[in-house]
Amino acid sequence: MNTFLSEKNRAVRRSVRAFCEREIMPIAGEIDREARFPWEVIEMMGKLGYFGIQVPKKLGGSGMDSLSCVITIEEISRACGSLGLCVTVHNSVAVYPIMAFGSETQKKRWIPPLARGEKIGAFCLTEPNAGSDAAGVEATAIRNKKGYLVNANKVFVTNGGVADICLIFARTDPDAGRRGISVVVAERGTPGFVVGDLEDLCGMRANPVTSIRLYDCKIPAENLLGEEGTGFQIGIMALDTGRIGIAAQAVGIAQAALEESARYANQRQQFGVSIGKHQSIQAMLADMATELEAARLMVYRAALLRDQGKHFSRASAMAKLYASEAASRITDMAVQIHGGYGYSKSYPVERYYRDARVTRIYEGTSEIHQMVIAREVLKDYAK
Amino acid sequence: MALHIIVCIKSVVTKAPENGIIRSAETAEMNLFDRPALESAIALVEREGGTVTALSMGPKSCAFVLHEAIAMGADRGVLLSDPRLGDSDTLATSKALGAAIKKLEPYDIVLFGTRTYDSDTGQVGPQTAVSLDIPLVTGVSSLNYEKPLLRVERKVDGFREEYNLSLPAALTVHPASVKPRDIPLSGIEEAFEKKKIETWTLNDLSLDPKLVGKKGSPTEVLSMKKMTRERKCEFLEGTLEEQAEVLIERIKETGLIT
Numbered sequence A: 001m002n003t004f005l006s007e008k009n010r011a012v013r014r015s016v017r018a019f020c021e022r023e024i025m026p027i028a029g030e031i032d033r034e035a036r037f038p039w040e041v042i043e044m045m046g047k048l049g050y051f052g053i054q055v056p057k058k059l060g061g062s063g064m065d066s067l068s069c070v071i072t073i074e075e076i077s078r079a080c081g082s083l084g085l086c087v088t089v090h091n092s093v094a095v096y097p098i099m100a101f102g103s104e105t106q107k108k109r110w111i112p113p114l115a116r117g118e119k120i121g122a123f124c125l126t127e128p129n130a131g132s133d134a135a136g137v138e139a140t141a142i143r144n145k146k147g148y149l150v151n152a153n154k155v156f157v158t159n160g161g162v163a164d165i166c167l168i169f170a171r172t173d174p175d176a177g178r179r180g181i182s183v184v185v186a187e188r189g190t191p192g193f194v195v196g197d198l199e200d201l202c203g204m205r206a207n208p209v210t211s212i213r214l215y216d217c218k219i220p221a222e223n224l225l226g227e228e229g230t231g232f233q234i235g236i237m238a239l240d241t242g243r244i245g246i247a248a249q250a251v252g253i254a255q256a257a258l259e260e261s262a263r264y265a266n267q268r269q270q271f272g273v274s275i276g277k278h279q280s281i282q283a284m285l286a287d288m289a290t291e292l293e294a295a296r297l298m299v300y301r302a303a304l305l306r307d308q309g310k311h312f313s314r315a316s317a318m319a320k321l322y323a324s325e326a327a328s329r330i331t332d333m334a335v336q337i338h339g340g341y342g343y344s345k346s347y348p349v350e351r352y353y354r355d356a357r358v359t360r361i362y363e364g365t366s367e368i369h370q371m372v373i374a375r376e377v378l379k380d381y382a383k
Numbered sequence B: 001m002a003l004h005i006i007v008c009i010k011s012v013v014t015k016a017p018e019n020g021i022i023r024s025a026e027t028a029e030m031n032l033f034d035r036p037a038l039e040s041a042i043a044l045v046e047r048e049g050g051t052v053t054a055l056s057m058g059p060k061s062c063a064f065v066l067h068e069a070i071a072m073g074a075d076r077g078v079l080l081s082d083p084r085l086g087d088s089d090t091l092a093t094s095k096a097l098g099a100a101i102k103k104l105e106p107y108d109i110v111l112f113g114t115r116t117y118d119s120d121t122g123q124v125g126p127q128t129a130v131s132l133d134i135p136l137v138t139g140v141s142s143l144n145y146e147k148p149l150l151r152v153e154r155k156v157d158g159f160r161e162e163y164n165l166s167l168p169a170a171l172t173v174h175p176a177s178v179k180p181r182d183i184p185l186s187g188i189e190e191a192f193e194k195k196k197i198e199t200w201t202l203n204d205l206s207l208d209p210k211l212v213g214k215k216g217s218p219t220e221v222l223s224m225k226k227m228t229r230e231r232k233c234e235f236l237e238g239t240l241e242e243q244a245e246v247l248i249e250r251i252k253e254t255g256l257i258t
C-alpha cells in the first residue's frame, strides 16, 4: 500500500488497471510483433478520458490531478510500454503546452478533440543535428504577411504516424540562439506536411514513431504558440512535466517485469526446488522490488509537488533519471531470472527489456539529466 | 414520475485475511456480480430518466465501492455502516438493507447481483425482497420499463420466461446479461469532487438492533481460509482415438458429462 495515495488515486488505479488487463494486456505482445497501432483500443481509451487526463471538463477532459495522471500512465505502461508512450507524450508534451501557453481561441480549437482522443498530438523538437542540444534546431519559420513559411526535418516523433496536431520547434530568428526558437502548431493535411516512414525501433514498436517533414509549409500566424522566441522555454516547461510521465512509464514497465519474474521464480523448478528458493534469484527479486518502490516514490513525489504548485523540475529530473535507470536494471534482471526463456519472444520480459531501454534516452538522456542535476547541486553549495 | 432505482452492492474480500475479515480498498473489491446490476440500472435510467442510488452495507473503509458506483454513473451512494451490524449473516443483512431501502422511499426497482463471489449464497436479494414484501424475479437477463409495468426476461433451463411486474419490485440480474461499462476518469473525478455519499448508522433506521449483527444472525461463519486446488498435468498415451476415449471417460468421472 502506498501512503501517498488518496482514495481517488486508488480508484483511478483500480479502474485503469481493470481496463488495461482486459483490453491491452492480451494484445500487447501481438502489436509489438506487428508494429501495429491499435486504433480499436485507442478509441476506447479516448472515451475513458485517457487523452485529456488533466484537461478541465469544460474543454472535454477529465480534470484530474498530476498524481492520478501518472498512475494512469503507469498502469497503461504496465500492460504496454508503447501505449504508455503514446498517452504520456500526448498528455504532457502536446496537450499540456497548448493548455499552458495557448490563447483561449487556440485552446477552444485544438483541445477538445485532443482531450477526447479523436486527434492525437505530437511534440517535434529533435532533428538529425539537434538531439541533446535542443537549442541547435535548424528548422525555420519565416514570417511573412499571411503567417509563417515553415521548413523542418523532425526525427523520432512519437505518435508521428498518427498525429494530427504537431508542436513544431523552429527558428523564427536565425541569429538569436535559443531565444530565436518558437513553437508553431502544424496540422496534418497542411500542404507540405509529410509523414516519414516508421522508425524500425528496438522497442516501443507499437508506437508509430516517424519523422515529420515540412516543406515550404504555410502555417497561419494564429498557429504560433505563445510569443515568438519563447519556444525554448515552452520546450523546457513541457519536458519538466513530460519527464514525470516518462518516469511513470518506466515504473509501469518495471512493475510488469517484477510481477512476471516473481511468478516465474515460484513456478520454475531447477535442482529439485523452485528457482525462487535459490539465494541469487531472491537477491535479484529483492533488489528489483526495492528499486521499483524507490522509483515509484520519486515519481509520485514529483507529481505531488506539481499538484501543490511547488517547484518540481528538479524532482522530476531526478525521478526520470532514477526510474529509467532502475527500469533498465529491473527488466535486465527479469530476463536473467527467466534464463533462456527470458531471451525468447514467447515470454513478455524481452519486450519489457527492450521497452525500458529507451526511457534512458528520450525526453533528455540520462547523461543530460546528470548534467542538469549536478549543476543544481553544485549551485546549492557554491559560496 | 421519474424512476428511482436502488442497487445493492457489496465489497467482497479478495485476499484471505490473517485474523478476521478486514475489508478495505486493498483487500476487497466491488462484487463482480453486482456490476451487471449497476449497469442495468444506469442504462435504464439513461433511457427512461430517473436516478440511481447505490446502497452498500459494510465498514467505512468500503465506501470505495460507492465511489466506484457513482463513477460508473450512479447519482448517489448510501453506506450503511455501524459496528452493531458486524457479523450479520444473510438474514440479518437483508433486514438491515430492507430497513435502509424503506428509508429511501419512494423507489421503483431494487436490483441485486445474483450472488457474491466471496460467500456465494445468493440469499440476500430474495430475502430483502421478502422483508420489503415486494415481488421478485431472479436471474433477470433484460428489463424494460413499459409504464406503469416493468417487463423482464429470464432465461432458465433452456426456457425464456417473461414477466410483467407492478412496481415497486426487486430483481437479481444475471451476470452475463449485460457488459458493465468501464469507468471513465471524469466519473472518478466527479465521484470524489461532489459529496454524494451519505453514511447511515442503525440510529438512522427504524430497525430493532437485536435483529441484526451477531444476535440477529441464526448462522455464523466460523473461519475463512484461502483454498488451493492441486493442479495435475497428465499426458494421455496411445492413438488419437484411444486418447479421445480416455478423455471422455475422465470427463465423465468429473460429472461434467454423462
Ligand SMILES: Cc1cc2nc3c(=O)[nH]c(=O)nc-3n(C[C@H](O)[C@H](O)[C@H](O)COP(=O)(O)OP(=O)(O)OC[C@H]3O[C@@H](n4cnc5c(N)ncnc54)[C@H](O)[C@@H]3O)c2cc1C
Pocket (backbone or CB within 6 Å): A089, A122, A123, A124, A125, A126, A130, A131, A132, A133, A155, A156, A157, A158, A159, A201, A204, A209, A358, A361, A362, A363, A364, A365, A366, A367, A368, A371
Ligand atoms: C522511441 C523514441 C521516441 C522519441 N520521441 C521523441 C519525440 O516525440 N519528440 C522529440 O522531439 N524527440 C523524440 N525522441 C528523440 C530523443 O529525445 C533524442 O533521441 C534524445 O534527446 C537524444 O538525442 P540524440 O538521439 O540526438 O542523441 P545525442 O544528443 O547525439 O546523444 C548521444 C550521446 O551523447 C550524450 N551526450 C550528448 N551531449 C552530451 C553532453 N553535453 N554531456 C554528456 N553527454 C552528452 C548523450 O547522453 C548520448 O549518450 C525520441 C527518441 C526515441 C528513440
